[in-house]
Amino acid sequence: MSTEEQLLVRRIREGTVIDHIDAGKALLVLKALGITGKEGNVVTVAMNVPSIKLRKKDIIKIEGRLLAADETNKIALIAPRATINIISEYKVKEKRRVDLPDRFVGVFNCPNPSCISNAEKSIASRIEVLDKEKQKLRCWYCGRMLEVNELISSIY
Ligand SMILES: [Zn+2]
Known part of the structure; x- marks a missing residue:
C-alpha cells in the first residue's frame, strides 16, 4: 500500500485488511463473509480507491478480527484478485491471496x-x-x- 492509501485506511493494531477488491464489490464481499456491522467491530470500507494494479479498487478493514483462510476463501468468486493482510501489533503478520475452496x-x-x-x-x-x-x-x-x-x- 502507498502512503496515501495508508492515510486513507488508517493503521490498525489488530485485524484484517482485504485489499485489491474489484471496485464496487466491497459490500458483496462483506455479505459473503457474513459481516453485517452488528458484530460491533470497527469496519472501514473504502470504495473506488485509485490503484495502479486495478485502476480502481475497494478496500475493507476489519478491526479486532483475524480472518482465517477458510473464511476469506469465501470471497474467491467475488474478488479473485483480493489480497488478505493479517495485522497484529500494527505489522503485517501474514499476507495471502484467496483460493477457490472445495x-x-x-x-x-x-x-x-x-x-x-x-x-x-x-x-x-x-x-x-x-x-x-x-x-x-x-x-x-x-x-x-x-x-x-x-x-x-x-x-x-
Ligand atoms: Zn440447488
Whole structure:
C-alpha cells in the first residue's frame, strides 16, 4: 500500500485488511463473509480507491478480527484478485491471496427455485467446486450446474 492509501485506511493494531477488491464489490464481499456491522467491530470500507494494479479498487478493514483462510476463501468468486493482510501489533503478520475452496456452504443461494436448499430454511446451500481452473460449480442438493455470475447475483 502507498502512503496515501495508508492515510486513507488508517493503521490498525489488530485485524484484517482485504485489499485489491474489484471496485464496487466491497459490500458483496462483506455479505459473503457474513459481516453485517452488528458484530460491533470497527469496519472501514473504502470504495473506488485509485490503484495502479486495478485502476480502481475497494478496500475493507476489519478491526479486532483475524480472518482465517477458510473464511476469506469465501470471497474467491467475488474478488479473485483480493489480497488478505493479517495485522497484529500494527505489522503485517501474514499476507495471502484467496483460493477457490472445495465448496461454498451457506454463502450463495442456489438459483434453482425448486431446490430444497431454497425451500427449507434450515438447510444451508452447498455449492461444490468441481473444477477450480474452469470454475465449474454445482449445487450439491439439486445437481444444477451454476455460473459464477448467477451465484454472485444470488447474494445481492
Ligand atoms: Zn440447488
